[in-house]
Amino acid sequence: MERRGNGKMLSIKVWNIIQEKEQIVYWANLVWSSKVIPRHQFIIWLVFRERLNTRDHVKKYMEIPDLRCLLCEWNEETYDHLFENHSFASKLWNTFVKNMEMTRFPGDWKEIKEVAMKKAKGTKIKSKIFKCGFDSTVYNIWRERNARAFSRNRRSLEQT
Template sequence: MVSRFKTVFMIQANGTFGSSFSSKVIWECIRVLSPVESWHKAIWFKEYIPRNSFISWLALSRRLPTRDRLRSWGLKVPEQCVLYSAAVETYHHLFFECQFSASIWTFFAETVWPNPPQDIHSAAAWICMARNSSSPQARCIIKLMFQSAVYLIWKERNKRIFTSVSSSANSIRCAVDRQIRDRLLSIPASPRIQLSMLQFFFACTRPP
């Protein structure tokens, strides 16, 4: 008995067809290419925390439903920031011009590099700057600090709006500290680097 096989040809990277399948090739053929954002290295890196990276990406892309954005859609919502009611809630106010959020971001960032910007896009550009004198540990940890601060500030903002429950800035700083420690504990030490990520974090930071 002779078996009959049906050959299926799949699209290849050069636009022709072949017998092998690659989801990467298919994705590259169907997706619409956009310019690479200058801040992408502050978002996507080996040690990132997925939920933090996603929220940070939305924030840098101006896709989070902040109150100024909701009002631009015609929704009748208060304009005041729930973290610092003396100002209007915008992207740049919430991350990190607001006194509340600035006290979280700068508390951690200034222990690694001096003079951290108090604006989300300036902070991302500051992180992505070429720093030849900086260690791999510093570059990783400053990114984790940035993303954890953005994520937990956004979480606190939503909690205040939807549950009317608020936490102090020190409580948020403790949560940032806990997130970073948990992530660094999962990173094995490299024999080529004298200090592990966690040891470097303990060496350059102070408890909230």
């Protein structure tokens, strides 16, 4: 430990020793932006960490009689399925793509994340708008899923 001439330790050296070095995540730029609504940031952070209570996660510690997706009512509810291009989610993604004036947007969740991370890079206004729109779309997919799970309410795209 480095000390000054007067015997006091340098605070920066102490800080560097006790500070935990976290792994840099590839999606941080997409999640943490001062332009994104904090509620949306929190949900997108949970999504990228795979911490949302989708039915496939809940079944690991609790018996669930029906594992079907609440949005399409067909496939098992998983992260990949919930946020990819199907039924309700598809309508939201198509609206997002149209508003962003994009020609192509993938249907697979893994590809959607890759495209989103590329488009969110930088500080230009277009990337900031993309982050807000992407995070809002993911948030509203999750919000609709929860509305159907807990209140048995089915909202239309216009109501989201």
